[in-house]
Amino acid sequence: xxxxxxxxxxxxxxxxxxxxxxxxxxxxxxxxxxxxxxxxxxxxxxxxxxxxxxxxxxxxxxxxxxxxxxxxxxxxxxxxxxxxxxxxxxxxxxxxxxxxxxxxxxxxxxxxxxxxxxxxxxxxxxxxxxxxxxxxxxxxxxxxxxxxxxxxxxxxxxxxxxx
Amino acid sequence: xxxxxxxxxxxxxxxxxxxxxxxxxxxxxxxxxxxxxxxxxxxxxxxxxxxxxxxxxxxxxxxxxxxxxxxxxxxxxxxxxxxxxxxxxxxxxxxxxxxxxxxxxxxxxxxxxxxxxxxxxxxxxxxxxxxxxxxxxxxxxxxxxxxxxxxxxxxxxxxxxxxxxxxxx
Numbered sequence: 001x002x003x004x005x006x007x008x009x010x011x012x013x014x015x016x017x018x019x020x021x022x023x024x025x026x027x028x029x030x031x032x033x034x035x036x037x038x039x040x041x042x043x044x045x046x047x048x049x050x051x052x053x054x055x056x057x058x059x060x061x062x063x064x065x066x067x068x069x070x071x072x073x074x075x076x077x078x079x080x081x082x083x084x085x086x087x088x089x090x091x092x093x094x095x096x097x098x099x100x101x102x103x104x105x106x107x108x109x110x111x112x113x114x115x116x117x118x119x120x121x122x123x124x125x126x127x128x129x130x131x132x133x134x135x136x137x138x139x140x141x142x143x144x145x146x147x148x149x150x151x152x153x154x155x156x157x158x159x160x161x162x163x
Numbered sequence: 164x165x166x167x168x169x170x171x172x173x174x175x176x177x178x179x180x181x182x183x184x185x186x187x188x189x190x191x192x193x194x195x196x197x198x199x200x201x202x203x204x205x206x207x208x209x210x211x212x213x214x215x216x217x218x219x220x221x222x223x224x225x226x227x228x229x230x231x232x233x234x235x236x237x238x239x240x241x242x243x244x245x246x247x248x249x250x251x252x253x254x255x256x257x258x259x260x261x262x263x264x265x266x267x268x269x270x271x272x273x274x275x276x277x278x279x280x281x282x283x284x285x286x287x288x289x290x291x292x293x294x295x296x297x298x299x300x301x302x303x304x305x306x307x308x309x310x311x312x313x314x315x316x317x318x319x320x321x322x323x324x325x326x327x328x329x330x331x332x
Contacts, residue, residue: 004303011249011296015219018172019293025169026195028294030286038282041194045187052183086226087181090257093279094187101279 042094049095050136056084057133064126072117073125081125082111088132096141099148103131103155110159120162128155168293170196177202178209178223178232179255184278188222188255191282195289206230213239216246220292225256225263232256233270240271240306248306249299251292255280271307273297 019025026034060081067073073081085108092100107128114121131151134140140148175197179185185202192200201218203209206227212218213235221239223232232254239250251274254267259277267275274288297308 007301008309009249009299009301011298013296015173015251015293016296019169020166021169022164022166024196025167025171026286028166028168028290030283035283035286038191038194038286041190042187042282045183045190048186049183086257087184090278091181091184094281095279098279 046095049091050139053088053091053100054133054136056088057129057136060084060129061126061133064122064129067122070119072119073121075117078111078114078117078121078125081129082108085111085128097135098142099135099140099144099152100132102143102152103128103135106152106155106159107132113163118163124155124158124162127158131155166294168290171198173197173293174199174217174219175201176209176212176218176221176223178204178206178221178227178235180204180224180227184224191285195286206232206235209235210238213250214244214246218250220251220253220289222253222255225254225258225267233266236267236270236272251296253285253288253292255285268307268310269305271305273308 020028030038063077085104088104089101089108092098092104107125110124110128135144135148143149170192175192177185177188177192177200179188182204185204189200189202201212203212206229209221209223209227213221221235223235225232227235236252236254239245239252240248252272253274253276254272255276255278256263256267257278264275264277273292276285276288299307300309
């Protein structure tokens with residue numbers, strides 16, 4: 001590394017000059033009222049979230065149900081499940097459904113580690129999707145209670161056992 | 164008197180393949196007062212906007228097609244054709260595990276927000292970029308914002324040249 005210099009570049013400050021002032025806008029540190037205003041924006045989208053994710057899960061359930069007996073999940077289907085799971089993982093907690101986020105993470109982790117598809121994949125994926133659907137349909141916000149916690153533990157245990 | 168941020172003066176590009184996530188981010192920025200928000204759902208559309216210029220902050224998901232948000236960062240920070248190598252980028256992603264945080268940091272992301280996120284956590288990162296911008300470092304193996312957030316006193320001639328396990332003098 002001798003002879004190779006490290007250069008420190010100061011930011012231009014142009015954005016700060018344009019946007020930071022003492023009169024209009026939101027505080028650099030949000031007040032409780034400002035936070036609530038922003039939180040209301042998220043809550044307004046909550047119904048759309050339930051509808052959209054509900055439709056995604058219904059379609060996944062239909063496609064799994066249509067799978068002929070004994071047929072393995074295709075790699076394309078596993079990829080689709082993984083993509084939907086990561087979307088649900090990313091959105092659930094924002095809309096006060098952290099249990100959805102946890103189940104979706106379990107599903108995503110499961111799908112990600114599949115190297116060679118087996119007959120168990122459809123079963124484990126199906127249980128995860130059913131669990132996600134129930135949480136959404138029952139509007140179980142927060143982390144749920146003991147049953148939900150046991151359900152999550154069971155899904156994780158099944159995922160670890162039936163790869 | 165406390166400082167405020169006027170978001171109507173900030174031009175955003177937001178990138179997410181998920182329509183709902185993109186819409187919600189757009190709505191949050193609109194509530195903040197941002198009235199210039201370009202949206203993109205994939206890498207190519209985002210890159211077209213970046214190449215046009217006139218953006219102050221990019222907020223992007225890591226997982227895009229056909230290339231990723233990290234490839235976008237690489238273009239912005241390293242490509243000789245990049246219009247603004249100092250363009251602030253927030254990686255807002257459901258890939259929240261530690262290796263993805265390190266990856267984003269090492270490719271020059273200014274901030275990393277894990278999904279699911281709260282509006283407060285996103286706002287703190289936006290405020291940091293706008294009101295307290297960090298210097299950038301141009302080193303042989305890295306170009307991006309200064310990765311150390313705290314200044315620690317050092318009593319020696321060259322911190323980078325010192326064995327980290329050595330006893331301080």
